[in-house]
Amino acid sequence: MVVKFYFDLMSQPSRAVYLFLKINDIPFEDCRVELFKGEHKTEEFSQINPMQAVPAIEDDGFILTECSAILKYLAHKNYKADRAHWYPTVAKQRAQIDEYLSWHHGNTREKTNKPFILWMLEPLITGNKVNKEALPQAHDELEKMT
Numbered sequence: 001m002v003v004k005f006y007f008d009l010m011s012q013p014s015r016a017v018y019l020f021l022k023i024n025d026i027p028f029e030d031c032r033v034e035l036f037k038g039e040h041k042t043e044e045f046s047q048i049n050p051m052q053a054v055p056a057i058e059d060d061g062f063i064l065t066e067c068s069a070i071l072k073y074l075a076h077k078n079y080k081a082d083r084a085h086w087y088p089t090v091a092k093q094r095a096q097i098d099e100y101l102s103w104h105h106g107n108t109r110e111k112t113n114k115p116f117i118l119w120m121l122e123p124l125i126t127g128n129k130v131n132k133e134a135l136p137q138a139h140d141e142l143e144k145m146t
Contacts (some may be wrong), residue, residue: 002027003074004058006048007120007134008035013067014055020071024086026078028057068101076142111145 004026005021007014019029033039033054034132040052049056049065056065059077064070088094115138123130 002029002129004029004031006033006045006058007032007035007054008040010035010118011054012109016067017057017070017074020074020086024078024083025076026137028076038141068105071101108145111142115142 002025003016003021007018009015009018020026026128035046035054039045039053040049046052048058048063051065051067055067055070056063057070058064058072059073064073072087075083079087087097115135118131118135118138
């Protein structure tokens with residue numbers, strides 16, 4: 001049975017899980033949840049995730065939400081020696097991955113979301129053109145992270 005993956009590619013955490021699934025050739029059932037249509041607020045989806053957020057997965061009746069938990073689960077479940085770099089079995093190496101995943105949500109995510117929001121979301125939502133003056137600053141902030 002393949003994993004059911006509930007997501008919307010407008011969601012950065014959904015994109016992270018989506019890319020992990022694709023890069024690692026992990027089969028999944030595409031269960032799109034369109035956030036702009038409010039599908040995450042439906043009774044049906046609330047049974048999958050009472051917090052009404054994407055991403056979420058269902059694996060043979062086991063439901064898991066939150067991006068980093070899903071990534072860890074998928075890495076462990078689909079472990080192969082050539083994929084050990086994703087979530088190593090050595091405790092200190094794994095702790096470094098866990099450290100980054102804990103830090104990521106409040107730091108990296110904000111900086112990587114800003115260009116996406118300026119380039120894609122704001123024009124889509126407002127109908128206005130891309131704010132080309134704000135975009136370079138967002139890229140500069142992102143560059144400071146590297």
